[in-house]
Amino acid sequence: MKESVASSVRAKVARKAVRSFLTPADFSGSPRAVEVELSRIAAKGDLTHIRKGLYWKGPRTRLGMTPPRPMSVALYLAGPGSGPAGFTAAAALGLTTQVPATAEIAVPSRVPSPVPGVRFTSRHSSRRELRLTAEEVALVEVLKDWPVTVEASWRELAKKTSELVESGSIRPERVTRDVEAEHRPAIREGWDRLRLELEL
Numbered sequence: 335m336k337e338s339v340a341s342s343v344r345a346k347v348a349r350k351a352v353r354s355f356l357t358p359a360d361f362s363g364s365p366r367a368v369e370v371e372l373s374r375i376a377a378k379g380d381l382t383h384i385r386k387g388l389y390w391k392g393p394r395t396r397l398g399m400t401p402p403r404p405m406s407v408a409l410y411l412a413g414p415g416s417g418p419a420g421f422t423a424a425a426a427l428g429l430t431t432q433v434p435a436t437a438e439i440a441v442p443s444r445v446p447s448p449v450p451g452v453r454f455t456s457r458h459s460s461r462r463e464l465r466l467t468a469e470e471v472a473l474v475e476v477l478k479d480w481p482v483t484v485e486a487s488w489r490e491l492a493k494k495t496s497e498l499v500e501s502g503s504i505r506p507e508r509v510t511r512d513v514e515a516e517h518r519p520a521i522r523e524g525w526d527r528l529r530l531e532l533e534l
Contacts (some may be wrong), residue, residue: 339363343371347381347391353402355410356381356389404451405437409468411449415442415461417471421483426472427494429486440471460515469503474512477524496532506534 343361350356358368369387376383382390382399384407392400409416417423419440424430437452442462445454461471473495476484484491498504506529513525528534 339367340371340374343368344375347372347375350391352391352393354391355384355402355407356391357387404449405439408437408439408446408449408452408454411446412439412441412454413462414465415459415463415471416440417466417468417475419455419457419471419475420479423472423475423479424483424485426468427476427491427498429476429484429491429494431485440475458515461512464508464512466508466512467503467505469498470505470509470512473498473504474509474516474521474525477521477528478516478518480520480524492528492531495528499532499534 342363346361347356356372358365358372361368372381372389373383375381376389379398380391382392382401384390384402388407388411390399390402390407392402394400405418405422417440418426418438420438421430421432421434422438423440425433435451439452439454440457440461441454442457443459445456448454466474476491480491481488486494495504499506509525510529513522516522
């Protein structure tokens, strides 16, 4: 391996923010050479090897590097437009105290290969095209299942939605475009009600 490739990989890993995923595609140089150096860095404990071609730079403790949560791995693999579904969506929005044993992730179009502790479910591809945030996906999924997966009231859902809109985590125009592609009346009716109440 050329030393320049190894040095470049080490330098970029050092600069990478904590709680970041890395793949050989993130680096310049021969993919094989990059993979070899990433493996070496992981062997030293400065990265965690998640699966073939995927590494994690997590917080360091005296016991070693903190691994990523299964849901974080799942969302990374699922890509843009993916997000929590079912009880996982309700929990992500703070609308239930239930913590599902298996996280459920809604994926636009084709689902990734399995991740322990995670169940993927396929949704329409427009979510990827719209690049919905995880919070936007969670909201649409909660509206789809309302009120089955939540313990909170509609008022609490509206309050949480308002907070997320204000913070920029939910963009009403993107959610509206996604909802227009949905075939479930409950989603459209729920979103129309939220938009009216919150004047979105």
